[in-house]
Amino acid sequence: MAKPKPKYYVVWKGKETGIFESWDKCRIQIDGFAGAKYKSFKTKQAAESAFNKSPKDFIGKNTFESELTSEQLGKIGKPILESLSVDAAFDGDVMEYKGVYTKTRLELFKMGPFEGATNNIGEFLAIVHALALLKKQGNGPPTPKRGALYTQVSPLRGDKGGLPVYSDSITAIHWVKTHKANTKLKATSENKSLFYLIQRAEKWLKENKYPNRLLKWETKAWGENPADFGRK
Incomplete structure (x- = not known):
């Protein structure tokens, strides 16, 4: 016992x-x-x-x-609050994902639900979504814009490399860095739109450079990712 x-x-x-x-x-x-x-x-x-x-x-x-x-907490350090955090929720084979501004937990985007998916695909799409949003809006911290899900940003930059993006999926971070969602999931009639998003994300990664660091959210040290759906 x-x-x-x-x-x-x-x-x-x-x-x-x-x-x-x-x-x-x-x-x-x-x-x-x-x-x-x-x-x-x-x-x-x-x-x-x-x-x-x-x-x-x-x-x-x-x-x-x-x-x-x-000692372990000291080695890990604290999260960078001037950042974006993304997460995916997976229930059965239905997935959705979202991204938030870490410091305030302001929701910047939310997508889904998608059928015939996996959690890692959701994390992958969420990271690319965050990178594309940051590049489009200048890599600075967001401020709310009335009547819109997306946000405007101030001219301030998070750091010299733009705001970091946190995910708790090492697999998804690796996929983004290699520009390829290396999933074993098969395309079907029900997830056709999902595979379109995957292909679009891979194309964006190949055609765009981004300054943002992709960082692992350390759940054991910091608690749940700020973008967590709270369904555990």
Whole structure:
């Protein structure tokens, strides 16, 4: 039988405040104390960080807690917020994809559903869609445009190479870099329009250069991709 993982309990308001390494020790501080405020965390690092912040930022909220070590998190670093993030959702053989501005989660585009697809194809199309949109609009951070799904951009650039694009699919990133969606999916009457989009995306990649970096979204360190459909 697997040994249960330890939890760390933050008590912001109780007989004594602090971080406690067992429920029994935590309970001593909150039992009989009116208005006690406390919450458990998966790692000591998360507990220490939370203890120095307001309990209202954590109590009753499903906040992400990375289970990676401090050393692992340090090597990965933090995501670049001045960027675009893309993701695909796949249910059975129906796929859709979208892209958002990472910093604000502003939705920039959403496509689908497409039948007879795969998740990696969705990620591939989403990355190319993001690159084409950035090139068309100047590679700067977006601002909302009333009445339109797409956005205008300010003249500011994300960096010297334009805004990076995040995807959590290594396969799709590789396909984009090689200008080829190397899928084993077969073309059928139901996914004819999808294969047209794939061919159009491959053609765009062969005919256009882009300065943007394609980066892997590190889910284990940062939580779900900002473009995630939230269906897991």
